[in-house]
Amino acid sequence: xxxxxxxxxxxxxxxxxxxxxxxxxxxxxxxxxxxxxxxxxxxxxxxxxxxxxxxxxxxxxxxxxxxxxxxxxxxxxxxxxxxxxxxxxxxxxxxxxxxxxxxxxxxxxxxxxxxxxxxxxxxxxxxxxxxxxxxxxxxxxxxxxxxxxxxxxxxx
Numbered sequence: 001x002x003x004x005x006x007x008x009x010x011x012x013x014x015x016x017x018x019x020x021x022x023x024x025x026x027x028x029x030x031x032x033x034x035x036x037x038x039x040x041x042x043x044x045x046x047x048x049x050x051x052x053x054x055x056x057x058x059x060x061x062x063x064x065x066x067x068x069x070x071x072x073x074x075x076x077x078x079x080x081x082x083x084x085x086x087x088x089x090x091x092x093x094x095x096x097x098x099x100x101x102x103x104x105x106x107x108x109x110x111x112x113x114x115x116x117x118x119x120x121x122x123x124x125x126x127x128x129x130x131x132x133x134x135x136x137x138x139x140x141x142x143x144x145x146x147x148x149x150x151x152x153x154x155x156x
Contacts, residue, residue, distance in 0.1 A: 032151045041069035042113065046139035046149040053155045059126040061085050063139035065111075065147070066118055073112030075143035080105035083122040084140040090133050098124050111143070129154045 003031040035045035042065075049060035063083050067073045081104040087096040107137060122139075132155050 011123055016148050025116055030154060034149045034151045036147065040071075042067035042073055044070055044139070044147045044149055046137070046151055048137060048151055048153055051153055053130070053153060055131045055132060055155055057155075059087075059130075059137075059153065061126065061137065061139065063122045063141065065113065065121075065141050066119040067113035068118055070115060073110050075111045075113070075141070075145055077111070077143050079141070080107060080109065081142050082111070082120075085124055085126070086138045087130070087132075088136045088138070088141070092136075095130065095135070096126055096128055120137060130137040130156055 031047055031049055032051045033045060033047040036043045045064045045066070047062045047064075055058060063085070065075075081099060081102075083098075085096075085098040086094060089095050113120065135153050135155065136150050137153060138148055138150040140146065
């Protein structure tokens with residue numbers, strides 16, 4: 001059992017480093033997406049419904065954690081929170097964090113992804129008013145084996 005845990009942790013460290021080098025960005029006016037994955041068939045993708053927004057326009061976010069391999073992958077959690085989204089302005093200041101002010105159960109938990117349950121998708125909408133500029137959005141899968149990805153959007 002400990003070999004599986006060490007292998008899983010090693011793979012997630014590799015995935016975290018891989019995010020820096022891999023980005024899949026669609027056309028600027030279309031959806032923005034960044035995915036991280038490994039050759040074993042599992043990982044994470046973060047999408048926003050557009051790349052360019054009008055001031056005050058809602059932003060639809062989706063964080064998908066997937067495992068398309070034939071093996072189960074176990075994700076462990078220290079509380080009830082499973083994901084988070086953060087929006088930062090060009091100066092790196094946090095403008096919004098989905099989890100801020102929320103309370104989560106204080107119980108250990110886990111999610112298993114594999115042949116019977118291939119993906120989990122977490123969706124949230126940001127409906128605040130962002131000033132014109134460029135913003136970085138980060139999606140975080142908050143398991144103990146933490147994965148995250150970031151995309152950039154523009155508000156005009």
